[in-house]
Every structure is written in C-alpha cells, then in structure tokens.
Amino acid sequence: MIDVAQSHHALPQIKAERETTGLVIYRASRLEALLDPFRDLLAATWPEDPLTPQTVIAAHPGMKQWLTGALARRMGEAGIVANLDVVLPSTWIDRLAQSRLGAQAVSLPRWQRAHLRWNLHEWLGDVASVPGLDDPRIRRFLDPSLSAAERSRRRFQLADRLARLYSQYLVYRADWLDAWASGITHFATRNTRDPQLIATEAQLLAPLWRQAVADIGTYRSQVVADLIGTLNASSQGAASLPALHVFGASHLAPAELAMLRAYAKQALVALYLPDPCRDYWGVLGEGDAASWRTQEEVLIDEADGGDWWRSQGHELLARWGRLGQHFFAALADGDVREDIRHWRDTDDASPTNRLQRIQQSIRQVDEGLITPSADVAAEMRDASLRVHIAHTPQRELEILRDAMLDANERGITPGEMLVMAPDIRRYLPLIPALFGTPGDAREPLPYHLADVPMSRAHPLFAAFERWLALPASRVGVDDILDLMSMPEVARRFGLDAGGLEALNTLLEESRVAWSLDPTHRAGFGVPAIAENGFAWALDRMLAGYLMSDTAAEADVALRLPDDTELLPLSNILGDHADAVGALDALLQQVQRLTSHADVVMPASQWAQFFREISERVLRIDRSDHDAREAWDALQRLIASLADETAGAGVDPELHFVVVVERLRDALAAVPERQPFLLGGATFSGMVPQRAIPFRFIAVLGLDDGVFPRNADHGGLDLMAKLRRLGDRDQRFDDRYLFLETVMSARDRLHLSYIGEGVRDGQARNPASPLAELAAVLSRADAAASEDMKKAVPWRVKHPLQPFDARYFDDGKDSDPRLFSYAARHAGMRATAHAPRIVEATRVESQLESHTTDTVLLDVFKSYWRDPAKDLLRRRMDISLDALEDTQLSAEEPLDARLSRFDSVARRLLFEGALGDADWWPEQAPDWLRLDGRLPAGQPGRDAWQHERELTRVVANALREQGAVDAASAERESLEIELSLPPGTGAERLLGRIDNLFPSPRGGLQLLNIALPRYDAKKDKWQDVELDFGKRVPAFIDWLAARLTLPVDLPLRCTFSTQTPDAWAAGLELADAAFRDGDLSRTELEQRLARLVTWWRSADRHPLRYFPRTSWAAWQAVQESDLDVASVVRKTWASSDYKTGERDFAPGYAAMLAGDDAFAIGSPALGELQEFARDLAATLHVGFGAGQ
Known part of the structure; x- marks a missing residue:
C-alpha cells in the first residue's frame, strides 16, 4: 500500500x-x-x-x-x-x-442463495409438484438408477447452481424474473431460435422461479424498482x-x-x-455514444456468448478494458452535473522505467510510449516490471522473496507490498515455510494473509475437514497418522509428542495399510481379508500389550480359540501402551462416522450429529484465544446447516454425502468479513475491484488455463449466451482486474507463472493477459533495436534450483536479474565470484556447515552413501521424505518380490542361514509369515521362495570366501571414539560399528552384505556393482575399527559377493602391513582426516561426488580407450533400459544437480573426474590405484 x-x-x-x-x-x-x-x-x-x-x-x-x-x-x-x-x-x-x-431490498432472507437453494432442493425432489417443470435433463441428471448417494449429491448441486443463477438474475435480469413471475415462459429467449435455450427457459428456469415467487413472495428487483420509482416521484429539483x-x-x-x-x-x-485513461474512453473517438452502443450490441449478439474484438487504439485496453469501458459508457448515458479529470493525468512527463512506460501508454492511449531506449544494459537492470518464469509454485515464492527483499533494500517497506494469485490456495501451504509465521513482526518480511478459506484460517478447521473426508476414503494408515498428528485431535485422545512418536512406530511395525476391518474393505470391491487392516493391527497391538509381562518367546505366533494365528507386537509399554489406547478410541469414532455414510436424516438431526462428533474428536486449548474463536466459528458453521434450512421453512431429509459436501463447501469459502489490510505485506487472492495502489505488486500463478478464470454454468445460464452491455463475466472481470493491477503498481510489478515443466522441461504458456502484455513488450523491444529484441530484458527465466550458481555469479557477464538473498545457498558455490547477496546477513544467517567438534560416524557415512540427500536434507533442510519408498504405505503388499529396503534376507542370514549349511526351511518363520509383509496367496509363497533363495546364495558366497562358519555367526559391536588430526575442523569421531563378526581365520571381520539381483533372462544371480557408495562407508568402518582395535588383532573386510572383491583383499594386505609395522597409524589417520575434510566442505562442492557416476568416471579413466564424458552421461542420465543416478527416487540428485548433465568440457565434469581419482587413491591403502 x-x-x-x-x-x-x-x-x-x-x-x-x-x-x-x-x-x-x-x-x-x-x-x-x-x-x-x-x-x-x-x-x-x-x-x-x-x-x-x-x-x-x-x-x-x-x-x-x-x-x-x-x-x-x-x-x-x-x-x-x-x-x-x-x-x-x-x-x-x-x-x-x-x-x-x-x-x-437486498437482505431478504429467503431470497438469499443459502436459503433459496433448500427450497429448490425440495422442489427438485418432487418435480411433479411444480407446474411446467418438465426439462428432460433433470430426469437424466437425477436418474433413479443412480445410487442414493450420487442422486442426492446431484440434486443438491443442481439446486445450489440454480440458486446462484437466480441470485445473479436478481441483479442483472430483473425483466426476465418479472416476466417469469407473471407467467411468461418465453421471454428471455424470444429473439433466439436455439431450442436448448428456449427449453431451459420454458421448462426449467421460468417454472421454478414462478414456484419460488408463489411460495416466498416479493423479491429484490421488485423492491429496487419500487424504490427507484419512489425516489423519482418525490423529486422536486432541490436537495x-x-x-x-x-x-x-x-x-x-x-x-x-x-x-x-x-x-x-x-x-x-x-x-x-x-479510470485508466486520461481521456473519455467509453467510445474512444468512434462517433456518438448511441452509435457505439448499437455497434457493441451487434458484436455481443454475433459473439453468441463468446469473446469479441474491437480496436480501442491500444491493444491492452482493447483486450483488458471491456468491463470498464461498458461502465463508463453507461455513465455517459445519463445526466452528469460535472465530470472532472485529475490534473496529474494531463502531465506528459517522460516515464523513467518500463512500468511507467506501460502505464503512460495506457493513460494516453499511445502504444508508442512503451518503446525503450537503446540501452540494453539499463533495461536489464530495470526491475520495475519483470515477468518471471519458474518451474514450481515453491520456486515462484522463492523468486518472489528475493524480489521483495531487494525492493525492501531500496526503501519499499513490507506494508507497501501486495502479493496476489488467481488461486491463492495453491500457495497457502508454502508461504509460511518461506516467509515465516503470519503477523510475526520479527520476520524480515512481516506479512498477513487475506482471502484465506476458512479451512486455512486455523488448524481446527483443517482437522474437522479431515474427519469429514474419512468416510469416503479407504482409511489408510497415512490418513489416521495425519489425523492423530493434528494438535486438536491428539489433545482429544490424550497423546503428547512421545505418544505420537510411539504411534508412528506401532503403525510401522504392525504393517497396517488400510481398511477398518474386512467388512469395510469389502465395500471397495476387494476380498474381505483381515490382514493389513486396522482391526487386525489393533489385535496384534493388544495381544502384545497383554503378553508384555509374560515370558512368551518373541516373534512366535499365538493360536486363538477360533484356530486363527496372530503375531503379537512386542514392547507395548509406556508411551506405546498409551498410543494403543488412543488409537482404539480414535478408530471407534471413525467407525461411528463411517457407519453413517449411507444414512438419510433431517438437516436438524445432522446438525446435532456433527456437533456431537466435533466434541468427541476435537479438543482445543482453552487458554488460546484464537482457538476459542475458531471453536465458536466451527459450531456456528455446523449449526448453519439447520439455520439455513429453517430459514427456508424446510427441514429436508438429506443423505450423508450432501451434508458433508455442504460443510466442506462452507470450510472452503472465504469468510465475508475477513480483514484485508493488517500491516506488513499482504498475500491475497485476486478479487475484482481491488484497485488499491501499492509500491510493490506481485501476481503469481499467471498460468494458461488458470487466469482468466472461467465460471462453469453447466449449460443452464441464459446470461452466458444472451449477453448485454454492462454484464459481469468472470473472464472480463479478471481481464479488467489485470488492467487495474498494472495501473496500481507504483514502483514495481512482479509477474510470474509456471513456464517450464519440472519433470519434462517442456515450455508452458502463460495466462492470456500476460501473453498479451508480453507481445506488446516484445514489439516495443523490436522497435528499439535488434539487440533489445534478443535480450528480452523484462523476461527472466529462472533456474530450477535456488542454489544455482548463476544466482551468485558477480562476473562482468552475469545477469543482474538473477540474485539471491539466501546466504546458505551461496556457501555451496565455492567456485563462484563474490556472492551477490545485498546485506544478506540482515536477512538470513550463514549456514553453519558442521562446525561442531564431534563427527558422528553414522552421519559421516550417510553423506558417502547418498551425498545429494545429505546436502539437501541435513544441511539445507530440504526434505523429500513424502516421496521415499520407505514411508508408511497405505497399500497392502501385492508383489511376489519384497522390497530391497526390507531386511528379510539379512535377518534370515544371521538367524540361521550363516550357521547352518543345510538351511532350507519349507515355511517362512512366524515373524515373516504373519507380520503383514508377505502378500496373500500365491504371490506370498513366491515372495518367500525368492527371499529363501536369495539368502542361500549370499550364505554360500560367504562360505566359499571362508568368511563364516557355525561359530562365527555371532555379531559383535565396537564403540568408536577417535581423536582426529588437526586441520579437519573437528576433534573426534564418535559412533558404533555393528557389523563385526569373528573370522574363521582369526581376528575380526567387517561383514558388508551386498544383496545380488536375479537376472531372469540369464536365470542366474548377479553381483551388484560395488561403487563408491558401498566402498567408502566400508572403508570408513575399516579405518575406524583398525585405529580402535589392538594393533595385533587381525581385521578383515568382506563383501557378500559371489566373486571375491579384489579391493577388500587389498585391505587385508594393508591390515597385515599395519600389524607388521610397515603401514603407520599416521597414514591411516591422514586418510580418515582427508575423508572428513572432504565431507565438511561438501556443501561448497555439491556436484563433485555422486557415488555411482563418480565410480563410473574413475573406472573409465583406467581404460584409455573409453570416453569418460560418455560413460559419465550414460551412468548419470536415464535411458529406455535403465534408471540413471540423476533420477533415483525420491529425486535428491536431480534436485541438487538441476540442469547440469556433466557435458564435455564443463567445470562440473572436470571436478567430478578429479575428485573420483582423489577418492580412489585414498581408498587404496598400501597398493597401487590401478589394482
């Protein structure tokens, strides 16, 4: 503002x-x-x-x-x-x-849409009772063969749509309503031959309106007409x-x-x-107003409800300004005492930037004023009007935040900033993550939200909405966990943070997927089995709780009196016991709610039912003022169901789905009295007639198909086809709103859209008003010079990632339109020039890159296994957890192969296969057979056979290497606490190594399980490639253990491959050299220190290490006839036959690397090759790098 x-x-x-x-x-x-x-x-x-x-x-x-x-x-x-x-x-x-x-006149209760729709709902339920109501589409739409739920939903939706149309006609088509009320059924369509429109009027709209007038009485347009008549009659020419x-x-x-x-x-x-133009533009010099009106009406009729074109002397006015032009033309139709233009609009001062040129050209109706000077560099620096192309809504907000911080540095305060979006709901979940808590004055950019749906106004509403959605869902494990994680629900069922964590653990261990019980499951057209449902999981939990004090053997099934088997969960104590109780209580309420999914009751009884449900499943913090207000608002919302119908004089029998839809619609609506200007920056929707001036205005989400917005009238709205001068239309409203937005920005106008697909890289079109603005700007650039045309200085195509090097490049050829205030991202670009961060320390503190004195062994190794995930998640707080394959699944197992994330084969190895050369059980153990991991039927048997064969292959491979025998299958642990050499930035390495086993050849061995893959074409098991991601963590364990164990105790490193690994054999030679004194402790410490130093500096070299691609690069270097760049690209990028490392799920590598494909001659490829050589040399202790 x-x-x-x-x-x-x-x-x-x-x-x-x-x-x-x-x-x-x-x-x-x-x-x-x-x-x-x-x-x-x-x-x-x-x-x-x-x-x-x-x-x-x-x-x-x-x-x-x-x-x-x-x-x-x-x-x-x-x-x-x-x-x-x-x-x-x-x-x-x-x-x-x-x-x-x-x-x-306006607030006639029964004519308001909220009440009128219930009367219409009643009449649509008894079509025969309404004389003349004979539209065949009603019979088809409300087909008796439909399910009761679907037919009820359709009836309510039709009633609501008709109520909305009548509300519109009360304002814009009073003559139609008057004719219908008097019994004329062929009035609106008297000048058309369209049979569909004629039938809609005569057989639907007119009969229903006549019924409404007979039942309700006087309506708005009648009162308004009487009022106008009264004012005109009492006029005496004096005030x-x-x-x-x-x-x-x-x-x-x-x-x-x-x-x-x-x-x-x-x-x-x-x-x-x-008024955007300084001159009268109702007709813009096209002759007298009467002739212009006649011509415009002809164009409207010819358009037949569509758009039409009429030159206005300025293309943007012609395309955006129709609503305003009709309004100003209507003003000119009557007597006007005075029409005064403000003197500032006659000022012909030369505009100084791009935004001013656009505004002045509209003001003077002269497109030539848009043409820039020939100074391309100056135009590139001009931030007054820019169109930003992003890949995702989150990137739009990140780009916006930098633009707002830049504007703030130049004296524009947050209170002078407005951010709008055609669909603001798309951005509401993301805004707090980037801008902090709304209303918090401590944030760099304090802000508040306007035009927020009720469901987003307080977590209580979101929790209630989640409950409403449950009966129509499969009731998946994620549904229940998300629901219980909501504070109002957790408080109601008595769970604190520890209880929620325990519940998450229980649900994961129980392997529950979805469904309340077999009956509920059968309702979705699948077999009524108990496994992986909540009743089954709860039985396992309760059995575990009851047996927690017994001496029963863990992982052994119970046989119940009905001869069914049940595998109890273990350790149901403390928080876990509380979590079981809370889950049981919650599921009872879910069952109660879902049991009403096919119930029909009067609206008043439904209001009472949901009031009781809300009290049983939600509890607020009574000391929280906002929570109390939200609770009162929720109770009013529930009560409004009965209030609306009572206001219409009915208490209709409603199906459950209608009630839920009505409540969810109310939650999705924006409260009428929601405040707009509360201080700080304002984030809001795009609301017509909100032409309020701000120094900085941003419009996000200007995507094709999103803006202008289209109202769906379902073929029932006669106004959509039979248009008049001065009508409101969503498309015209939005176009004029865009014009008002352009004219309301005083210093900066920031426009953005999703212009490139994040997955396919394909270009996406902008919204048509933005495309029209771009076309005008492009013509102006072409008129200035060829260089300006090529530069396109107002269009900014942004990289996929916010940490792209281009944001921090301050060289002479850098793009002044790309900059960042994120200091933590600048730290990732050690090779960039000085970061272009203006006063960044005032905005965001520098990332603390592992400055602690202690290095944790597991954290240290996790980087070498998955560097992209470590950098993004641990160091930059960017998580893709929701996409991880290891998350709780709402799908029961169906595949005949278990996920490689499951540790079944590893457990089978250590629980019997390694110690028994004849191991070959016919049936899976209870802990596997009954824990919900195996699919039902033949797929489950096939999965067990696969795991059994995999286990035997690995066990045999280890035996052939002489790595195990019956006495060496007992696992040992080793605590690690090592001092690190100076220069690493840390003092000690702490952790524990758990994969130590006695070696049949004496001493200890580090056993690294690398599961082979079955090649169906060759009908054989193939060893997986031991790339850096497997070798470096194994080497770290070997170094840490070797430096901790007594010098004279042998330490070996073994991989479970069918072909013995030469590198692991080399470590055995190095171990012998160390014990003999030929390899010094200092040498091993230096190698460990090197790895620690590289790890600590990884955020400044994010692209130098990707385990599989780096390994491929190093191997290619060993072969002189191989093209390293080609090998790297084949390993990095996906093909039709394999998934490249860049595209490994859930997507950390692709996110970190962005568009970089390690092209020939690129700095990234050079750094990757060089680091691969250095890393390989570090791993090869005591023998040549080529061995």
Missing part, C-alpha cells in the same frame, strides 16, 4: 450550496489522487447536524479498509477523520429501502437528501446505477472513479 500522507496544512475552506443535486464524477488513473477532491467535497457537504454521519459507499470491503486509513493519513496530524459511515452498496440500498418503503459519496467503483449493476441517478435528483452524488 502506498503512503498517501502529505505535508501539514489546514483543511480547505470550500463554500458550496447544500441544495446542490446531481451526479458529479471525479476521475483519476491513480486512486490516491482522488483523496483530495474526496476530502474537499466531504468538507463542503458536511451536514448541518454535526452528529449526523456522512455516508460513503466503498466499492468493496478492501477499498473500505484502505479508504479510511488513507484519508486519515491524508489529513495529517492536525486533521481528523470522524463520523464517516463507510458502507457497501448492498447495505446502503437496504437502508434506503427500509427508510423509504419499510422493507429490505432533500444527504449528499452521497461513492468511492473506488469500476463497475455498477444497471439497477444500482439507476438507483444513484434517482437519488441524485434529490441530493449531490459524487463518484470518485479510478
């Missing part, structure tokens, strides 16, 4: 006759310029009674909030703003009707009513404008209108 304060001065003294009447229009292309005439005319029309308020009509709630604050700032410290009654148009009309007619001020309107319905004209016959009516 811009600052409208000015220097102190006395309130102007204006003499005016209070008897003045008529319509006075003040226009300005800058809304704030209208404040001076508004202030002056308020002073001139002050009522004789100082206690009488002056009435001001604001165009919309946001304008109302802005106007009172802006006027107060305009008055300065010496002035005051008091006794102003700022209302919306509907409120003013109702008050006037009440005072003149003793009746309401007899108080002056009226209308501020900020860019559209008025015909009846509202007629009301103002009638009122203006008895009072002064002043309209303060934002």
Whole structure:
C-alpha cells in the first residue's frame, strides 16, 4: 500500500450550496489522487447536524479498509477523520429501502442463495409438484438408477447452481424474473431460435422461479424498482437528501446505477472513479455514444456468448478494458452535473522505467510510449516490471522473496507490498515455510494473509475437514497418522509428542495399510481379508500389550480359540501402551462416522450429529484465544446447516454425502468479513475491484488455463449466451482486474507463472493477459533495436534450483536479474565470484556447515552413501521424505518380490542361514509369515521362495570366501571414539560399528552384505556393482575399527559377493602391513582426516561426488580407450533400459544437480573426474590405484 500522507496544512475552506443535486464524477488513473477532491467535497457537504454521519459507499470491503486509513493519513496530524459511515452498496440500498418503503431490498432472507437453494432442493425432489417443470435433463441428471448417494449429491448441486443463477438474475435480469413471475415462459429467449435455450427457459428456469415467487413472495428487483420509482416521484429539483459519496467503483449493476441517478435528483452524488485513461474512453473517438452502443450490441449478439474484438487504439485496453469501458459508457448515458479529470493525468512527463512506460501508454492511449531506449544494459537492470518464469509454485515464492527483499533494500517497506494469485490456495501451504509465521513482526518480511478459506484460517478447521473426508476414503494408515498428528485431535485422545512418536512406530511395525476391518474393505470391491487392516493391527497391538509381562518367546505366533494365528507386537509399554489406547478410541469414532455414510436424516438431526462428533474428536486449548474463536466459528458453521434450512421453512431429509459436501463447501469459502489490510505485506487472492495502489505488486500463478478464470454454468445460464452491455463475466472481470493491477503498481510489478515443466522441461504458456502484455513488450523491444529484441530484458527465466550458481555469479557477464538473498545457498558455490547477496546477513544467517567438534560416524557415512540427500536434507533442510519408498504405505503388499529396503534376507542370514549349511526351511518363520509383509496367496509363497533363495546364495558366497562358519555367526559391536588430526575442523569421531563378526581365520571381520539381483533372462544371480557408495562407508568402518582395535588383532573386510572383491583383499594386505609395522597409524589417520575434510566442505562442492557416476568416471579413466564424458552421461542420465543416478527416487540428485548433465568440457565434469581419482587413491591403502 502506498503512503498517501502529505505535508501539514489546514483543511480547505470550500463554500458550496447544500441544495446542490446531481451526479458529479471525479476521475483519476491513480486512486490516491482522488483523496483530495474526496476530502474537499466531504468538507463542503458536511451536514448541518454535526452528529449526523456522512455516508460513503466503498466499492468493496478492501477499498473500505484502505479508504479510511488513507484519508486519515491524508489529513495529517492536525486533521481528523470522524463520523464517516463507510458502507457497501448492498447495505446502503437496504437502508434506503427500509427508510423509504419499510422493507429490505437486498437482505431478504429467503431470497438469499443459502436459503433459496433448500427450497429448490425440495422442489427438485418432487418435480411433479411444480407446474411446467418438465426439462428432460433433470430426469437424466437425477436418474433413479443412480445410487442414493450420487442422486442426492446431484440434486443438491443442481439446486445450489440454480440458486446462484437466480441470485445473479436478481441483479442483472430483473425483466426476465418479472416476466417469469407473471407467467411468461418465453421471454428471455424470444429473439433466439436455439431450442436448448428456449427449453431451459420454458421448462426449467421460468417454472421454478414462478414456484419460488408463489411460495416466498416479493423479491429484490421488485423492491429496487419500487424504490427507484419512489425516489423519482418525490423529486422536486432541490436537495432533500444527504449528499452521497461513492468511492473506488469500476463497475455498477444497471439497477444500482439507476438507483444513484434517482437519488441524485434529490441530493449531490459524487463518484470518485479510478479510470485508466486520461481521456473519455467509453467510445474512444468512434462517433456518438448511441452509435457505439448499437455497434457493441451487434458484436455481443454475433459473439453468441463468446469473446469479441474491437480496436480501442491500444491493444491492452482493447483486450483488458471491456468491463470498464461498458461502465463508463453507461455513465455517459445519463445526466452528469460535472465530470472532472485529475490534473496529474494531463502531465506528459517522460516515464523513467518500463512500468511507467506501460502505464503512460495506457493513460494516453499511445502504444508508442512503451518503446525503450537503446540501452540494453539499463533495461536489464530495470526491475520495475519483470515477468518471471519458474518451474514450481515453491520456486515462484522463492523468486518472489528475493524480489521483495531487494525492493525492501531500496526503501519499499513490507506494508507497501501486495502479493496476489488467481488461486491463492495453491500457495497457502508454502508461504509460511518461506516467509515465516503470519503477523510475526520479527520476520524480515512481516506479512498477513487475506482471502484465506476458512479451512486455512486455523488448524481446527483443517482437522474437522479431515474427519469429514474419512468416510469416503479407504482409511489408510497415512490418513489416521495425519489425523492423530493434528494438535486438536491428539489433545482429544490424550497423546503428547512421545505418544505420537510411539504411534508412528506401532503403525510401522504392525504393517497396517488400510481398511477398518474386512467388512469395510469389502465395500471397495476387494476380498474381505483381515490382514493389513486396522482391526487386525489393533489385535496384534493388544495381544502384545497383554503378553508384555509374560515370558512368551518373541516373534512366535499365538493360536486363538477360533484356530486363527496372530503375531503379537512386542514392547507395548509406556508411551506405546498409551498410543494403543488412543488409537482404539480414535478408530471407534471413525467407525461411528463411517457407519453413517449411507444414512438419510433431517438437516436438524445432522446438525446435532456433527456437533456431537466435533466434541468427541476435537479438543482445543482453552487458554488460546484464537482457538476459542475458531471453536465458536466451527459450531456456528455446523449449526448453519439447520439455520439455513429453517430459514427456508424446510427441514429436508438429506443423505450423508450432501451434508458433508455442504460443510466442506462452507470450510472452503472465504469468510465475508475477513480483514484485508493488517500491516506488513499482504498475500491475497485476486478479487475484482481491488484497485488499491501499492509500491510493490506481485501476481503469481499467471498460468494458461488458470487466469482468466472461467465460471462453469453447466449449460443452464441464459446470461452466458444472451449477453448485454454492462454484464459481469468472470473472464472480463479478471481481464479488467489485470488492467487495474498494472495501473496500481507504483514502483514495481512482479509477474510470474509456471513456464517450464519440472519433470519434462517442456515450455508452458502463460495466462492470456500476460501473453498479451508480453507481445506488446516484445514489439516495443523490436522497435528499439535488434539487440533489445534478443535480450528480452523484462523476461527472466529462472533456474530450477535456488542454489544455482548463476544466482551468485558477480562476473562482468552475469545477469543482474538473477540474485539471491539466501546466504546458505551461496556457501555451496565455492567456485563462484563474490556472492551477490545485498546485506544478506540482515536477512538470513550463514549456514553453519558442521562446525561442531564431534563427527558422528553414522552421519559421516550417510553423506558417502547418498551425498545429494545429505546436502539437501541435513544441511539445507530440504526434505523429500513424502516421496521415499520407505514411508508408511497405505497399500497392502501385492508383489511376489519384497522390497530391497526390507531386511528379510539379512535377518534370515544371521538367524540361521550363516550357521547352518543345510538351511532350507519349507515355511517362512512366524515373524515373516504373519507380520503383514508377505502378500496373500500365491504371490506370498513366491515372495518367500525368492527371499529363501536369495539368502542361500549370499550364505554360500560367504562360505566359499571362508568368511563364516557355525561359530562365527555371532555379531559383535565396537564403540568408536577417535581423536582426529588437526586441520579437519573437528576433534573426534564418535559412533558404533555393528557389523563385526569373528573370522574363521582369526581376528575380526567387517561383514558388508551386498544383496545380488536375479537376472531372469540369464536365470542366474548377479553381483551388484560395488561403487563408491558401498566402498567408502566400508572403508570408513575399516579405518575406524583398525585405529580402535589392538594393533595385533587381525581385521578383515568382506563383501557378500559371489566373486571375491579384489579391493577388500587389498585391505587385508594393508591390515597385515599395519600389524607388521610397515603401514603407520599416521597414514591411516591422514586418510580418515582427508575423508572428513572432504565431507565438511561438501556443501561448497555439491556436484563433485555422486557415488555411482563418480565410480563410473574413475573406472573409465583406467581404460584409455573409453570416453569418460560418455560413460559419465550414460551412468548419470536415464535411458529406455535403465534408471540413471540423476533420477533415483525420491529425486535428491536431480534436485541438487538441476540442469547440469556433466557435458564435455564443463567445470562440473572436470571436478567430478578429479575428485573420483582423489577418492580412489585414498581408498587404496598400501597398493597401487590401478589394482
């Protein structure tokens, strides 16, 4: 929001006759310029009674909030703003009707959509009771062969849609309604031959309206017509009513404008209108207004409900300005006492930047003013108007945040910033992650949210919405866990943080997937089995709890009296026991809710039912004021179901799905009285007529198909086809809103859209208004010079990742449009020039890159296994956990192969296969057979056979290497606490090694299990490749253990490959050399230190190490006839036959590397090769790197 304060001065003294009447229009292309005439005319029309308020009509709630604050700032410290009654148009009309007619006009309860739809719902349920209601589409839409739930849902949706149409007609088609009410059923379509439109009027809309009028009575347009007639009849040519001020309107319905004209016959009516053009543009020099109107009506008729084109002297005005043009043309149709343009609009001062050029060209209707100078460098630096192309909504917000911080550095405060989006809901979950908590003044960019759906206003609403969704869902494990994780639900069922963690563990260990019980499962058309359902899992938990004090053997099944087998879960104690109780209580409520999924009850009983449900499943913190308000609002929302139907005079029998849809619609709606300007930056939806000036305006999500928004009328809306001058249309509203947005930005306009697919890299189109702006800017660039045309300085195509090196490149050829305030990302680019971070330390602290004195062994090794995940998740807090294959699954096992993430083969090895050369059990052990891991039937038997064969292959491979015997199958652990050499930045290495086993040849061995893969084509088991991701962690374990164990104790390193590994054999030679004194301790410490140093500096060299690709690069270097770059690309990128390392799930490598493909000659490829050589040399202790 811009600052409208000015220097102190006395309130102007204006003499005016209070008897003045008529319509006075003040226009300005800058809304704030209208404040001076508004202030002056308020002073001139002050009522004789100082206690009488002056009435001001604001165009919309946001304008109302802005106007009172802006006027107060305009008055300065010496002035005051008091006794102003700022209302919306509907409120003013109702008050006037009440005072003149003793009746309401707008707020007639039963004609409001929320009530009218229930009457329509009743009539649609008994079509025969409505004379003339004979549209065959109703019979098809409400086909009796449909399920009761679907038919009920459709009936409610149709009633709601019809109520919305009638509400629109009450404002814009009063003549249609009057004709229908009088029995004329062929009125709206009298000039068309379209049989579908004629039938819609005669067989649907007219009969239902006639029934509504007969049942309800007088409606809005009748009252408004009577009120206009009363005002016109009482007009005496002198002022007899108080002056009226209308501020900020860019559209008025015909009846509202007629009301103002009638009122203006008895009072002064002043309209303060934002007008993008300095000249009258209702017809723009096309002749007289009557001829223009006739031609426009012809174009509308020919368009047949579609769009039409008419040149306006400026392409952007022609494409965006139709709503405003019709409004200003309508104003010119009647008497106007004065029409005054603000003097600033006649100022022809040369614009100084791109935004000003666009605005001035619209203001003067001259596209030539957009052409830039020939200075390409200056245009590249011009941040006044830029179009940003991003890959994802999150990237849009990251780009926006940098742009806002940059604007803030240049004196634009957060309170002078507005961020809008056609679909703001798309961004609501992401905004707090990047901008912090709304309303927190400690954030670098304090902000608040407007136009937020009720469900997003407080977690309580989201929790209730989750409950509403359960009956239609499969009730998956993720549904229950997410639900219980909500504070209001966890509080109700008595779970704290420890209990929630215990519940997560229980659900994971139980392997529950979905369904309440076999009956619930069968409802989805699948076999009614108990396994992997909640009842089955809960039985396992309860059995484990009851047996927790017994001496029963773990992992052994119980046989129940009905001869079924059950595998109890172990260790159900403490928090785990509490979690079982909470889960049982929650599932009882889920069962109660789902049991009503096919119930039909009166609306009043449903309101009582959901009130009880809310009390049983939700509990707020009573000490929290916001929570108490949210609870009261939720109870009002539930009660409104009964209130609405009672207001319509009915208590309809409703199916459960209708009630849920009604409640969810209410939660998705934006509360009418939601505040707009609360301080700090404002994030909001794109709301028509919100032309409020801000120094910085951003519009996100300007994607093709998203904006302009299209209203779905389902073929029932006659207005969509039979259009008139002055009609409202979502498409025209949005286009004019875009025009108002462009004209309302004072310093910077930031526009962005998803312009490239994040997965396929394909270009995506922008929204049509943005494409039209881009086309105009491109023509202007081409007119300036060929270099300008090529540069496209206003369009910024952003990299996929926020840590891309281009954001931190400050070289002479760097792009000034790409910059970042994220200091932690700059730390990842050691080879970049000085980071372009303006005062970054004021915004974001530098990443603390592992500055602790202690290196944890597991953390250290995790980087070498998966460096991309370690860098993004651990060091940059970017998580893809939701995409991990190891997450809780809501799908029961179906495949005849177990996931490689499962440790079945490893457990089978150590529980029998290694110690028994004849191991070959016919049946899977209880812990595998009954724990829900194996699929049912033949797939389960096949999975067991596969795991059994895999286990035997690995056991035999280890025996052939002489690595195990019956006495060496006992695992040992070794605690590690080593001092690290100076220069590593850390003092010690701490951890524990658990894969130590006695060696049949004496001493200990590190046993590294590398499971082979079965090659079906060759019908044999193939060893997996031991790349750096497997070798480096094994080497770290070997170094740590070797430096910890007694010098004379042999230590071997063994991999479970069918072919003995030469590198592991080399470590055995190095171990012998160490014990003989030929290999020094210092040498081993230096190699460990080197690995630690590389690990600690990894965030500054993010692309130098990827385990599989680096290994391929090193191997290629050993073969002189191999093209290293080609080998690297084949390993890194995916093909039709294999998945490249870049595309390994869940996507950390692709996210870290971005577009980099290690092309020939690229710095990334060179660094990757060099590091692979250094790493291989470090791993080869005591023998040549080529061995």
